[in-house]
Amino acid sequence: MPRAKPAKIEDVAAKAGVSIMSVSRALRGVEGVSEKKRTEILKLARQMKYMPNSNARSLVVANSNLIGISLPTFAGEVFAEILSGMRGTFDSAGYSSVIDTTEYSRTAELSWVKRLLSWQPAAIILTGIDHDPETRALLQASKIPVLEIWDHTGDPIDACVGIDHFSAGELMGQHAMELGYCRPAFVTTPRGHDIRADARLEGVRSVFSGAEIRASRPPLGNAFLTGFHGTLKLIEGGTPDVIFYLNDHMAFGGMMACGQAGLQVPDQIGIVGFNGLDITGVLPVKLTTIKTPRRLMGITGARTILAKINGVSVEAAKALPVELVAGETTRPQSITN
Amino acid sequence: MPRAKPAKIEDVAAKAGVSIMSVSRALRGVEGVSEKKRTEILKLARQMKYMPNSNARSLVVANSNLIGISLPTFAGEVFAEILSGMRGTFDSAGYSSVIDTTEYSRTAELSWVKRLLSWQPAAIILTGIDHDPETRALLQASKIPVLEIWDHTGDPIDACVGIDHFSAGELMGQHAMELGYCRPAFVTTPRGHDIRADARLEGVRSVFSGAEIRASRPPLGNAFLTGFHGTLKLIEGGTPDVIFYLNDHMAFGGMMACGQAGLQVPDQIGIVGFNGLDITGVLPVKLTTIKTPRRLMGITGARTILAKINGVSVEAAKALPVELVAGETTRPQSITN
DNA sequence: CTGTTAGCGCGTTCAC
DNA sequence: GTGAACGCGCTAACAG
Numbered sequence: 001m002p003r004a005k006p007a008k009i010e011d012v013a014a015k016a017g018v019s020i021m022s023v024s025r026a027l028r029g030v031e032g033v034s035e036k037k038r039t040e041i042l043k044l045a046r047q048m049k050y051m052p053n054s055n056a057r058s059l060v061v062a063n064s065n066l067i068g069i070s071l072p073t074f075a076g077e078v079f080a081e082i083l084s085g086m087r088g089t090f091d092s093a094g095y096s097s098v099i100d101t102t103e104y105s106r107t108a109e110l111s112w113v114k115r116l117l118s119w120q121p122a123a124i125i126l127t128g129i130d131h132d133p134e135t136r137a138l139l140q141a142s143k144i145p146v147l148e149i150w151d152h153t154g155d156p157i158d159a160c161v162g163i164d165h166f167s168a169g170e171l172m173g174q175h176a177m178e179l180g181y182c183r184p185a186f187v188t189t190p191r192g193h194d195i196r197a198d199a200r201l202e203g204v205r206s207v208f209s210g211a212e213i214r215a216s217r218p219p220l221g222n223a224f225l226t227g228f229h230g231t232l233k234l235i236e237g238g239t240p241d242v243i244f245y246l247n248d249h250m251a252f253g254g255m256m257a258c259g260q261a262g263l264q265v266p267d268q269i270g271i272v273g274f275n276g277l278d279i280t281g282v283l284p285v286k287l288t289t290i291k292t293p294r295r296l297m298g299i300t301g302a303r304t305i306l307a308k309i310n311g312v313s314v315e316a317a318k319a320l321p322v323e324l325v326a327g328e329t330t331r332p333q334s335i336t337n
Numbered sequence: 338m339p340r341a342k343p344a345k346i347e348d349v350a351a352k353a354g355v356s357i358m359s360v361s362r363a364l365r366g367v368e369g370v371s372e373k374k375r376t377e378i379l380k381l382a383r384q385m386k387y388m389p390n391s392n393a394r395s396l397v398v399a400n401s402n403l404i405g406i407s408l409p410t411f412a413g414e415v416f417a418e419i420l421s422g423m424r425g426t427f428d429s430a431g432y433s434s435v436i437d438t439t440e441y442s443r444t445a446e447l448s449w450v451k452r453l454l455s456w457q458p459a460a461i462i463l464t465g466i467d468h469d470p471e472t473r474a475l476l477q478a479s480k481i482p483v484l485e486i487w488d489h490t491g492d493p494i495d496a497c498v499g500i501d502h503f504s505a506g507e508l509m510g511q512h513a514m515e516l517g518y519c520r521p522a523f524v525t526t527p528r529g530h531d532i533r534a535d536a537r538l539e540g541v542r543s544v545f546s547g548a549e550i551r552a553s554r555p556p557l558g559n560a561f562l563t564g565f566h567g568t569l570k571l572i573e574g575g576t577p578d579v580i581f582y583l584n585d586h587m588a589f590g591g592m593m594a595c596g597q598a599g600l601q602v603p604d605q606i607g608i609v610g611f612n613g614l615d616i617t618g619v620l621p622v623k624l625t626t627i628k629t630p631r632r633l634m635g636i637t638g639a640r641t642i643l644a645k646i647n648g649v650s651v652e653a654a655k656a657l658p659v660e661l662v663a664g665e666t667t668r669p670q671s672i673t674n
Numbered sequence: 675c676t677g678t679t680a681g682c683g684c685g686t687t688c689a690c
Numbered sequence: 691g692t693g694a695a696c697g698c699g700c701t702a703a704c705a706g
Contacts, residue, residue: 006479008699019677024701034675049475054455055395056699059682064392066435074421080411087438096452098403099436101424115433118391119403138386142343222615256619278559282593345683356693361685369691393683396698678705689694 007050016044027052058120068116068124070100070109076223076249078275078294079127082149085298086125093306095122104193106132113138123305129153129160130195145308149301151196152319159308160317161301165196168290168322169203172272175288175324176242177207180333181270184208185240186215187230187250193220197246200274204244214240227253235261242270242330248277248289255285255329271329286327293320344387353381364389395457404642405453405461407437407446413560413586415612415631416464419486422635423462430643432459441530443469450475460642466490466497467532482645486638488533489656496645497654498638502533505627505659506540509609512625512661513579514544517670518607521545522577523552524567524587530557534583537611541581551577564590572598579607579667585614585626592622592666608666623664630657
């Protein structure tokens, strides 16, 4: 018959015959208790299954060991990997994660931030740099360390670790241009849905400044499927010589669509993905893509914010490098092609 | 220059010229305030950007609107989809999620549960039914609603919503047996790493009770890659006529491996996956697999636990049905084959 | 090194 | 309908 009420610090103090403060100090590992008492108290606390009440602690110190993390979505591995990198780092440091997914909605993000703030979190992490103005104001007034991840800006709310999506787009574009492609197209999401994807498209556009780049924007849905159908739709309106995709998932769907449409990759059409996911490692035809440092980004971001929490100054905005992986879905175009 | 300290309930009360209690009642929407005062207070609170302190509230009521969710991993979409279903439901109900990934470690799960308990969460959700005994004891003594998800048992800690993995294995086995396969093999993770996968293997075994089923258990890693290499390794030791995989990712890797090894699917070898992921929808050769109701499971689980939180009695253990999707990676075996 | 005092911000209780 | 006490469990600041 377990007691209804869990043991509190007072119970431990009573049993140990010391004051509450000695127990508090012993448990937190701060100075001010003799080693003898400390070991004794620790032993007792363990056998009483004492568990400190975080609410009470956070109320006093006006700060918790909760870190809020907001992601657009769990789908598609990308954010799951960034998250995974962050969580591992936070976990080792003793922080728990309160996680939210916004589905790319700024208002959803805002209302989550409001709710989270009521917990006095140690830090807040947002994906990207595109927020409701109120979100930014709220956060900046709060003094809580904030990290914006995945995208890059010179003017972060507080700190920022990510990649430059426009540059990544340029990188993809340059690769294609150097190979001699001249009729590029893009398969992506509805305009404005994902501003990073739009930035990459702009990067590609800036390289192919002369050419018009058709974009197919299938309605939202599973990336494999939207890539597949978006490609079929695109091809209907004329065949480009290279297609850039929002990400590897869609590119994979696109490859399948090309196969179904009888278009040989890379002989009749080039395919370029984005992210460098593991799936590309098992494909019989290796995908040309941009490798993004997702786990590293998570770890770097987490360390940055931990430093901020501990009052260590760090550089406010860090851009991580991306790498073009030249696969077998693109190849040099002959002049006569 | 924003004030350093955020407004508290007392500030709102002072400005409104009422007592703290009237503000508290107005904000919580409980009876005991005149409608006139209530609207006045609400207006003031909004313009003062008042945000209640969750720590203080939880300390008093000994209960929070935090729900803890423990998952083995974010990788592979499966748990991400279950999570997504749960989060949507919890969000609408006003709960925030504290999320953990255990990487299939029971001790990691235990230490997370301990930390979480200090927040007086409204509920705790664990993946699967295989826990450290202390976890179970701790949870049962805590009176906090607990949900075990993804697996099924008649003896849950508190409540359980999932699928019966042994039966799912039988379903896969029966399908193959009816088609005439007789040299089955399994590509999965190291034994004991994922007890659900092991249960499915046992389910298959029970159907092919006579035949010996070889199992390839490549070391942990990315599922596409382990499926790929595990299959190559398996084939070295002789070619089975059908291979069952831990999941669709590995099955996809396996298909690629078969392709590389010159084995035609399904003519020379059958492939059976598990989960029915979206990727199977774009493959030129449709994968035979078991479709698991992941999002539905998340929603059902969340509703079950919300009912428990609200004191509504619900059935303790619910098994959701799975469905065999007969694709093009398996086909009837001729006698002479 | 040890204990005492005084809150942290809010909700329960019980007066009015 | 309203408000004054009091306490939730813990820690900062001080006293000894």
